[in-house]
Amino acid sequence: MEILNYTEDHLRFRERVRSFFEKEVTPHVDEWEKSGITPKSIWKRMGEEGFLCTSVPKEYGGMGADFLYSVIVSEELVQTSHTGLAAPLHSDVVVPYITSFGSEELKKKYLPQCVSGDMISAIAMTEPNAGSDLASIQTTAVEDGNDVVINGQKTFISNGINCDLLIIAARDPSTSDAYSGMDLYVVEAGEKGFEKSKKLAKMGWQSQDTAELAFTDCRIPKGNRLGTKGGGFLMLMEKLQQERLMVCIVAVAGAERMLRDTLRFCGEKVDFGKPITKLHNNRFKIVEMAAEVRLGRVFLDKLVADHMEGKSIVVDVSMAKFWTTEMAMRIADQCLELQGSYGYCEDNPMVRAWRDMRVLSIFAGTNEIMKGIAVKFMGL
């Protein structure tokens, strides 16, 4: 009995996604990694194929599909040997804020373009002085007639350069309570006062255009607020569960891929006259790695099933996020170890994976924050 029930439709969709990525993504990855960004054209192509925002209801141009379609796109993207094309962030993290909390007007205006790939989205929470402590953000949103004026600075924002649409967390300075003073607003790129100030150089995710964003008297319509006034923090708390689940998918599917590809490579490579996988001291290690990956898969699939049934996954997803991301890093580390000196050559695809996996334990809430959440909900 499988934990997740993929139908024939799902499997056909997976085949289509896989073959599309093999043809239109994988061959370009090296080039994107060098240029530090993905071209907008690939987003547009994904939109044309129906691979973006699969969960958006049909009336707004989407498929109204279940969460397994999101899982499929995310898992198949992992097979492309890079992480920079952050389509799952757009489809399954950012856009759901609009679907769930946007006014009818905002939904009509933006969702079809997000589905088609004409608009790439991003979400800006982190600031230079507010990371783990999300409630301490300093970016302000001040109402002025029918407008809202935004001032502040955001950092480590994925899709920061490519984004056409940004959801930004900001606080109302007239409200002293950090939680009830927070709101989310939709801001279009190109608005006066919204500057994509700096693309950041990083250890991995090199084809991802992570950026710093700056807001100086950026004026947007009041109607761009999501949900009711003061509801921003709760919206984030709700939606962060799925965001963390998306991270677990990258971790587990990434670990599976790394182990599979490394075993293939090591089965061919010879040390001491034997394939590396046949060397006595490596064999137990490989079995241990395979066991960890299996545990991760079972845990992940169960979480996906629970999430689809609408169960609260707060504690489990917090635990899964720290465990699966650390597992993925262990697997990456050991995969390089098995390869000896070739383990630090960049033409080895596992080296990129090692660099890419390292951020999973940091973004979407650090692993320390994940443990803190579990502590709270377990009543410890």
Place this chain on the structure above:
Amino acid sequence: MDFNLTKEQADIQKAAREFARGEFDPDRILEWDRKQEFPVSIWKRACDLGFQGVHFPETYGGQGLELLDHALIIEAFCRQDSGIGLAMALSDFGAEMVLVHGTDDQKRKVLPFVAQGEGWLTLAFLEEGYDLSTFQTISHKNGNGYAIQGKKSYVTLAVMAQYVVVVCQAEFSEPGGQSIFLLTKDSKGIELEGMGDKLGMRMIPMQSLTFRRVVITGKDLVGQEGKGSSHLREFLDTARVEAGAAGVGIAQGAFDRALDYARKREQFGKAIVTLEPIKNKLADMVTRVEMARWMVYRAASSLDQRKPEDRWTILAKMIASKAALEVANDAIQIHGGYGYMSEGQVEHFYRDAKALDLFMESGSLEKSMLGDQIAGRA
């Protein structure tokens, strides 16, 4: 049993630390790492001030100090920057092979050359596929001299080095016999090929060297003919201590940065250094740094006292490079998102630590060597 550094050793450590603090420019470091360039200007200065080859005798351009002194310098340099520190440590890779087994002529030629910053030396021993007992690079007898044929991979600084120490399988000697030679790189028949970008140790360009019937004389032999594998084993003992010292420096440097950041960074209304999970991590990090440091000093001291036991050197490299990796990993985590950015510097320590961990021999290989030794298998 005295665990204290002598006054002289403490002075050397202090001088190296001050030099590194004063000269290693953070902006240039990012650039050298990105462009994969050897930091020539720093290396020149370090040579001018006598930091390189301190363990060579004075007659050969050194200061007649010990391996431990040399290790302290590597540690201090790597603490300030992993990339520059490793580049300095590997600028004369193979020197100890010449120092211990070379002829007077070879020593005069090469040791002052590398210590005084005139150029670089490298050691070519690894080949594709790890097996130190049988190399595919062969030295054929050729009249009174030899002809070398084969290919060596993962040769550090091959592109820059003027001298190359190469370990060959010796033709016509007893089975398993190896011979070692000192060559000038412009010898006819040596071809260089790039090995692409690297994850870490990026300031140390790495190439493969192909030898197409490279003809050399009998005077180029280092040590005894056919005894190369035991010479190499001894050399690796020294090299592991140096690599271990680099590991300690990288771990300490990553820790310094993490502690500094944790003191400055405020979240939840207070410096994160006051938070229990952060304090725990810092405690783990110090544990690893100190374990590694004493293991490396112990190994260096055993070689200085001419009581070499490869148990200590294997432990030194294995523990110190893992410490570097784990401490740098924790340092990234403490830095959060900033730790993943190049500007945060610790990701560079982490990449260098990973490369160091796999350099020469991987940790799992070291573990199996140690296991064989304990179980008594030759």
